[in-house]
Amino acid sequence: NAGVTQTPKFQVLKTGQSMTLQCAQDMNHEYMSWYRQDPGMGLRLIHYSVGAGITDQGEVPNGYNVSRSTTEDFPLRLLSAAPSQTSVYFCASSYSSGQGRKLFFGSGTQLSVL
Amino acid sequence: GENVEQHPSTLSVQEGDSAVIKCTYSDSASNYFPWYKQELGKRPQLIIDIRSNVGEKKDQRIAVTLNKTAKHFSLHITETQPEDSAVYFCAAYGGATNKLIFGTGTLLAVQP
Numbered sequence: 113n114a115g116v117t118q119t120p121k122f123q124v125l126k127t128g129q130s131m132t133l134q135c136a137q138d139m140n141h142e143y144m145s146w147y148r149q150d151p152g153m154g155l156r157l158i159h160y161s162v163g164a165g166i167t168d169q170g171e172v173p174n175g176y177n178v179s180r181s182t183t184e185d186f187p188l189r190l191l192s193a194a195p196s197q198t199s200v201y202f203c204a205s206s207y208s209s210g211q212g213r214k215l216f217f218g219s220g221t222q223l224s225v226l
Numbered sequence: 227g228e229n230v231e232q233h234p235s236t237l238s239v240q241e242g243d244s245a246v247i248k249c250t251y252s253d254s255a256s257n258y259f260p261w262y263k264q265e266l267g268k269r270p271q272l273i274i275d276i277r278s279n280v281g282e283k284k285d286q287r288i289a290v291t292l293n294k295t296a297k298h299f300s301l302h303i304t305e306t307q308p309e310d311s312a313v314y315f316c317a318a319y320g321g322a323t324n325k326l327i328f329g330t331g332t333l334l335a336v337q338p
Contacts, residue, residue: 143324145326147328152235152330152331153330154232154315154328154329154330154331155270155315155317155328155331156328157325157326157327157328160324160325162324168324170325171227171325171327202269202270213258214260214272214275215260215262215270215272215326217269217270217271218269219269220269
């Protein structure tokens with residue numbers, strides 16, 4: 113049972129480039145989300161999804177797009193990378209979108225934008 | 227939207243002492259309050275959680291208390307050990323949204 117799998121683990125981009133961070137879970141979780149982690153700022157919610165075909169914005173959605181075509185996958189797209197998007201990105205999933213539940217995190221993607 | 231404040235940002239204790247981390251939230255509709263522990267270079271992992279219909283919950287050396295009136299909740303770690311050294315995050319889940327909002331984290335250092 114792999115849990116939540118994120119790829120790549122490390123990525124370096126030049127300003128203006130685009131890329132997709134991949135996230136997949138094999139636990140049949142309805143809820144999936146993306147967070148970014150920056151020093152002193154904790155984990156900030158970028159986008160989330162309560163099920164296939166449904167996505168919504170979190171606290172810091174600008175510059176990022178998501179889609180949820182299947183239950184398993186929730187990719188995060190950077191449209192035109194900026195140095196301010198240098199961060200560690202975590203994908204997380206949980207069983208349901210009901211009243212509170214345990215988040216399972218992926219191992220993270222460390223992204224640097226030059 | 228929900229806003230979660232967490233204090234202190236760093237905390238240093240001697241092994242065997244207790245540690246307390248405090249959080250406040252803004253949305254009175256929030257109804258679920260988990261705590262996550264993140265060791266250096268690792269992913270966050272849930273260590274304890276509490277729902278709004280409960281005032282206190284304990285799990286061995288870890289306890290969480292919730293004061294709904296004041297909109298704050300706290301993590302208590304007793305008999306701290308070096309392996310408790312990590313960053314701890316509180317979070318609040320809004321009742322009207324599906325967003326889990328985190329605090330800014332507390333770096334706990336347990337000195338042997």
